Amino acid sequence: MTGNRKWNNGETNNQNKKAKIVCTENLAHEYSRRDENGNIIEIVRAIDGVDIEVEQGDFIAILGANGSGKSTFAKHLNGLLYPTEGAVYIDGIDTTQKEKLLTVRRTAGMVFQNPDNQIISNVVEEDVGFGPENLGVPTMEIRKRVLDCLKSVRMQSYRKRSPNHLSGGQKQRVAIAGIMAMRPKCIILDEATAMLDPVGRLEIMDTIRSLNQEEKLTIILITHYMEEVTKADYVYVMQEGKVALKGTPREVFACTEKLTECRLTIPKITQLAQELNRAGLPVPGDVLSEEELLACLKI
Amino acid sequence: MSLILQNVSFTYDRGGSNEKQALTNIDLEIGSQEFTAIVGHTGSGKSTLMQLLNGLEKATEGKIYFHGRDIYEKGFSMKELRSKVGLVFQYPEHQLFESTVLKDVAFGPRNMGWENLQIELNAFQALKEVGIGEELFDSSPLALSGGQKRRVALAGVLAMQPEILVLDEPMAGLDPAGRQDIFQMLSRLHQERNISILFASHSMDDVAEYAKRMIVMHEGKIVLDGPPRKIFRYEKELKQIGLDIPSVTKVMHRLRDRGIEIDDSCLTVQESAAEIVQWYRKGAIE
Structure with a gap:
């Protein structure tokens, strides 16, 4: 399908780009490694020809091993890095247009791995208000947004508290509220659950699912926890800077061998279903959840 | 060989404005031959406990014995403890x-005041054990990949020739294959060098697969201690304190809830599959 699109005439192509919230075209990023004297010793192609299109309101997951290029990719989506080759369009805007950078960052907000690196204020509500304040939003409007956003991540009762005394999951929810307060169309979470305990991880997953479903926010989730992507609309798997696999979670998790080659795995429930399938039980090998598995066993 | 904690409590900033009791009346024995997981949600006291074990923090109450000697006694060598209990x-x-x-990797042994030859030998051996090839010995550690860096850091502790290795979430941030590499390495050290392993983890699947013993912490106390197979029976209790059970064990529990006679203590995919297949075939014959 992507192959065909390339042969379309320029006009249709352009319209396509504008309709997508995120669109990358043959994106490549190279960086050079230097020795102590500053001489270039190696050029690393961290991303190598990535075409990804995301529709407004989609929930997309990007999987990949350490060093597969997924974080480098994410940094292109809000102008923290620029392409060496190819292009990135956010809501139709080319990210290399310097005068539009603020619009790009307001459209696509990013949540990072370590909650402690993202909180700057001593009071939760001030932290959430920091973004819109910098954008020059009127005070009354900021107040309203802060309250709304803390409600949508279910942290409103903590608004007067110090972020230092919150758990990791709570801090990440405050960070998400801070992004929400800038009214983005898309949120990118770069391994935002990696440092959290199981409850914290669930809190974040519930939060982003409800933002996606109720507020129709586009979600791009970067992770290597297989269980987190089972509810995504679409999954991309990265390997050595390229997209190695793409499809619905069901389609992607059917490719056990390819995933292993990418240093990944499939969810335990799917592994169990595949074992049962092999033993001749009426369970398909692409089961993604406990409920589904129990339903197949007719109990 | 053993490390014994007797009625140990620990309070941060005692008497200060941020006073916080992190551990309360901990009784614990870590023997040789252990492969033990410590689990608990963030703030349950896991990391504090680990730091007490090698003398990085000092218990505010209670005693800790290493090889039968009170580590807080005058004349006890903390330096020695820190090399034998690698954190x-x-x-x-x-x-x-x-x-x-x-x-x-040689930095730790050098601080121990060992002889040069011994230092190099230890560093060399430790790097071999974590699977770092000789071609990387002279590279800058910063030029390595994430997984390699973590293994070099581990080698730095191994070079001190510990009897117990205490690891605070050794798999955090690694991809599935990286997690497996680390675990295989720890298993090898455990079997071949008889090192006792104590690791904190948030992944119940990893705990189920690798640990022989599991210590559950909540609000600074040890609330459960035993083999994972027994501990994971307490699904409701574990959930109440912010933890979970392995996903396949959960399936077995749900089957059991629906009145199916099945052994629901399974921990791995293979075990659970075998049990379900057996139950299903029995039903088909009847």
Whole structure:
């Protein structure tokens, strides 16, 4: 399908780009490694020809091993890095247009791995208000947004508290509220659950699912926890800077061998279903959840 | 060989404005031959407990015995304790700092005042054990990949020739294959060098697969201690304290809830599959 699109005439192509919230075209990023004297010793192609299109309101997951290029990719989506080759369009805007950078960052907000690196204020509500304040939003409007956003991540009762005394999951929810307060169309979470305990991880997953479903926010989730992507609309798997696999979670998790080659795995429930399938039980090998598995066993 | 904690409590900033009791009346024995997981949600006291074990923090109450000797007694060598009980922090690769891999790994042994030959030998052996090839010994540790850096950091602790290895979330941030590599390495050290392993983890699947014993912490206390197979029976209790059980064990519990006579203590995919297949075939014959 992507192959065909390339042969379309320029006009249709352009319209396509504008309709997508995120669109990358043959994106490549190279960086050079230097020795102590500053001489270039190696050029690393961290991303190598990535075409990804995301529709407004989609929930997309990007999987990949350490060093597969997924974080480098994410940094292109809000102008923290620029392409060496190819292009990135956010809501139709080319990210290399310097005068539009603020619009790009307001459209696509990013949540990072370590909650402690993202909180700057001593009071939760001030932290959430920091973004819109910098954008020059009127005070009354900021107040309203802060309250709304803390409600949508279910942290409103903590608004007067110090972020230092919150758990990791709570801090990440405050960070998400801070992004929400800038009214983005898309949120990118770069391994935002990696440092959290199981409850914290669930809190974040519930939060982003409800933002996606109720507020129709586009979600791009970067992770290597297989269980987190089972509810995504679409999954991309990265390997050595390229997209190695793409499809619905069901389609992607059917490719056990390819995933292993990418240093990944499939969810335990799917592994169990595949074992049962092999033993001749009426369970398909692409089961993604406990409920589904129990339903197949007719109990 | 053993490490015994007797009625140990620990309070941060005692008497200060941020006073916080992190551990309360801990009784614990860590023997040789252990492969033990410590689980608990953030703030349950896991990391504090780990730091007490090698003398990095001092218990505010209670006693700790290493090889039968009170570690807080006058004349007890803390230096010795820190080499015998090796502590690996979370994200240990952030602490690499020397100009070469070999120098970084030799830093600990050098501080012990050992002879040069001994230092080099230990560093060399430790790097071999974590699977870092000789071609990387003279590289800058900062030039390595994330997984390699973590293994170099681990080698730095191994070079001190510990009897117990205490690891605070050694798998955090690694991809599935990286997690497996670390576990295989720990299993090998456990079997071949008889090192006792104590690791903190948030992944119940990893705990189910690798640990022989599991210690559950909540609000600074040990609330459960035993083999994972027994502990994971307490699904409701574990959930109440912010933990969970392995996903396949959960399936077995749900089957059991629906009145199916099945052994619901299964921990791995293979075990659960075998049990379900057996139950299904029995039903088909009847």
